[in-house]
Each structure stands twice: as C-alpha cells, then as structure tokens.
Amino acid sequence: MKLRYFAFFFFLALGVSQAQEIKWMSMNEALAAQKKAPKKILMDAYTDWCGPCKLMDQKTFTNKDVVNYVNKHFYAVKFNAEGTEEVMYRDFNYTNPNYDPNRKGRNSQHFFANALKINGYPSLVFFDEQSNVIAPIAGYRTPEQLEIYLKMIAKDDYKKLTTQDAWQEYEKNFKGSFKN
Numbered sequence: 001m002k003l004r005y006f007a008f009f010f011f012l013a014l015g016v017s018q019a020q021e022i023k024w025m026s027m028n029e030a031l032a033a034q035k036k037a038p039k040k041i042l043m044d045a046y047t048d049w050c051g052p053c054k055l056m057d058q059k060t061f062t063n064k065d066v067v068n069y070v071n072k073h074f075y076a077v078k079f080n081a082e083g084t085e086e087v088m089y090r091d092f093n094y095t096n097p098n099y100d101p102n103r104k105g106r107n108s109q110h111f112f113a114n115a116l117k118i119n120g121y122p123s124l125v126f127f128d129e130q131s132n133v134i135a136p137i138a139g140y141r142t143p144e145q146l147e148i149y150l151k152m153i154a155k156d157d158y159k160k161l162t163t164q165d166a167w168q169e170y171e172k173n174f175k176g177s178f179k180n
Contacts, residue, residue, distance in 0.1 A: 020064060020067045020068065020071075021062070021067060022061050022066075022067050022070050022071060022076045023071050023076060024044075024076050024077065024078040025075060025076065025077060025078075026077065026078075026079075026085060026087075027041075027043065027077050027079055027085070027087045027089065027112070028085075028086075028087060028088060029075075029077075030043075030075035030076075030077045031088070031089065031131055033075050034075065034129065034130075034131060038129035038130075039073070039074060039075050039129060040073065040074050040075070040126060040127060040128055040129060040134075040153060040154065041074060041075045041076075041077055041126070041127035041131070042070060042074040042075070042076050042077065042124060042125075042126055042150070042153075043077040043078075043079050043124065043125040043126075043127070044056070044061070044076070044077065044078050044079065044122060044124055045079050045081040045113055045116070045118050045121065045122065045123040045124070045125060045136075046078070046079070046080060046081065046121055046122050047080065047081055047082045047106070047107075047121050048080065048082070049105050049106060050121040050122060052121070052122055052139070052140035053121055053122040055140060056122050056140055056141065059142065059143075060140075060141060060142060060143050060146055063143035063178065063179075063180070065143055065147070065177070065178035065179060066143045066146060066147075066150070066178065069147075069150050069151075069154075069178075070150065073150070073154040074150075074154070079110075079112070079113070080110070081109060081110050081112075081113035081118055081121065081123070082096070082099070082106070082107040082108065082109060082110060082113075083096065083099070083110060084096050084099050084110075085110070087110075087112045089112065089115075089131070090131075094110065094111040094112035094115065095110070095111060096108060096109070096110040096111060097111075116133065116136060117136065118136060118138070119138070120138040120139065121138075122138075122139070122140060123136050123137065123138045123139075124136065124137045124141070124146075124149070125137075126149075126153045134153060134158060135153075135158065137149055142180070143178045143179075143180060144176055144178050144180065146178075147176045147177070147178040148171065148174050148176065151174075152170070157170065
C-alpha cells in the first residue's frame with residue numbers, strides 16, 4: 001500500500017516539474033522554420049537589466065494558457081535587444097558592434113532592435129508568415145492583457161482594424177478566456 005502512495009506522489013511530482021514551457025528559439029531559427037512551415041513569429045525583445053521583462057518571464061510566459069496558445073500559433077523568439085546575437089533579416093546581417101561586455105546595466109541597442117523601432121522594454125514584435133513586421137507592442141502584459149493581441153494577430157483580425165474606433169470596438173467586444 002505504501003508503494004502505491006509513493007508511486008502516486010512520485011508521478012504527481014514528476015508531472016508538476018515537467019510543466020509546459022514556451023518553445024523559445026532565436027530569430028534566425030524562427031526565420032528558417034518559417035521557410036519550412038509558415039507560421040507567424042512572436043518576438044520577445046528584452047534586456048538583462050529590465051525588471052518588467054523578468055516579471056513577464058515569471059508571470060506571463062509561464063501561464064499555461066499563454067504557453068499553449070503561443071506554441072500552437074507562433075514561432076516564439078527570445079531576443080536580447082542589447083545582446084550580441086547576429087540576425088540575418090531581409091538580406092542584412094544585424095549586429096551590435098557597440099556592445100561593451102564590461103558594462104553593467106544598460107548597453108548599446110542592437111541594430112535589429114533599432115531597425116524595428118523598439119524604444120522600450122519589454123517589447124513584443126509580431127511578424128507575419130512572410131516575416132513582415134505586423135506590429136510592436138511595448139510594455140509589460142499580464143496573460144489576460146496579452147490574450148487579445150495574441151488572438152487578434154493569430155486570427156488576422158488586425159487586418160480589419162484600420163482605425164482607432166475599430167480597435168476600440170474590437171477591444172470592447174473581445175471575450176478573453178485566459179486565466180491567471
């Protein structure tokens with residue numbers, strides 16, 4: 001009988017420790033994956049010093065509804081907007097030549113982040129199936145706040161939202177289902 005209880009709790013603990021996670025990749029990996037199987041890209045542009053970025057990692061990107069939706073509908077990219085990763089996008093190799101490895105805190109902005117006009121962190125940048133930028137969204141988002149953007153982009157509803165009034169109407173009528 002004790003063995004049965006042990007086995008039950010062992011597998012219960014194993015299931016908890018193997019929680020689902022977003023399948024993060026680099027931008028270059030996502031662009032290569034798009035060529036094989038077209039899918040939109042969600043890029044999380046963060047910095048090492050950014051508190052709200054860390055909070056999104058802990059609170060938003062671990063939420064099971066967010067994890068499931070992102071993994072199903074997007075290639076998810078983690079991009080350090082002040083890092084040294086080389087990104088080949090639209091036949092141009094973006095780098096961060098002014099990066100200083102000895103600098104603490106803020107560093108120089110990566111040229112790719114600059115090209116995407118990212119001016120705050122965290123920023124989420126959505127790309128369509130052909131790698132065209134759809135929209136950047138700056139700032140921390142809870143799972144409930146992020147849901148409208150994920151679904152609007154995944155379902156191509158953004159293409160119909162061409163005015164502020166259309167967005168406000170969409171936002172007013174949106175029924176979210178993500179839980180905290």
